[in-house]
Amino acid sequence: MPLGPKGVGPAPAIWWAVTVRWPEAPGPADLSEAMERVSGILYAEGAPGVQYEDGAPTEAEWADDMPQPALPFVSAYFRDGADWPVRRRRLEEALAGAGVLQVAAVQEADWAHAWKKFFHAVRPGERIWVVPAWEDPPEPGGLIVRIDPGMAFGTGTHPTTGLMIRLLEHHVRPGRRWLDVGTGSGILALAAWRLGAQVGAVDVDPVAVDAARQNIAAHGADIPVWLGTVADVPASRPLWDGLAANLTADIIRAELPVLRARLAPGGTLLLSGIIEERWGELEAVLATQRLSAAGRLCDSGWVAASLSVP
């Protein structure tokens, strides 16, 4: 186990690996249903990615205190933070009886290796490929977004990101001005840029801002990234033709007046990150801002919507 400063005690965890195992493998149909249910719970609690193993032998695991898996498991990472104890308790309750639950700390030194198991090239829609920075693109010459997520959210494998990429492919027109709100790794800003937009990005998390700036620089793209909320994006800039916000229902609700204020008349607001059960309530709040959903996509219990400003 890596040691902390001056070699005293273990280095603090920066992520938590949550694994659910099935010591008695259920039949294949029951197993895939059980795995899907568990992955839904992990995503709903905010896991940026979920990994499935169906029981085939795998390479030795990276976490010291986990045995090498020989049986099926589903695992996910959660970033450490003040809300982790509450989140962990909710996970323990929701996953009780689903399988054998293990929680292990992941230190920074292990993180890059751990991520690589989760992240692979994906094409969530029809045109944009999201490819790990360390892999060759499957279709050279396509619209490729290369991402090294570091510790930020946004690899394209999460349903909320995939839904947003599909919406961007449909709505972005070359030369229009788009703002990516909650940019994480910079993935949606780069997708909009690949589709020909003039793009800006903003995130409240300095770790995300660094990751986004690095990914953007690696593409040679001219995309400013601001630290903060939409209110911190210089108001001197012209209004945006489109905003893409993959946040949560609560954050969208809180940010809605300022999102609305920064959109040009006739502009498009794309929202993702909304759990299906919260959609009805959010739709009512959107109506108070004279925003009604023009289109809606769903995947694995998540909703994304496009709205137009009158």
Ligand SMILES: C[S@@+](CC[C@H](N)C(=O)[O-])C[C@H]1O[C@@H](n2cnc3c(N)ncnc32)[C@H](O)[C@@H]1O
């Ligand atoms: C679910 S991640 C989305 C990342 C990426 N855009 C994607 O689609 O994969 C949400 C991001 O929003 C950021 N965030 C949360 N609240 C925010 C706010 N009020 N304004 C701007 N960014 C915010 C978080 O730091 C996080 O990086």
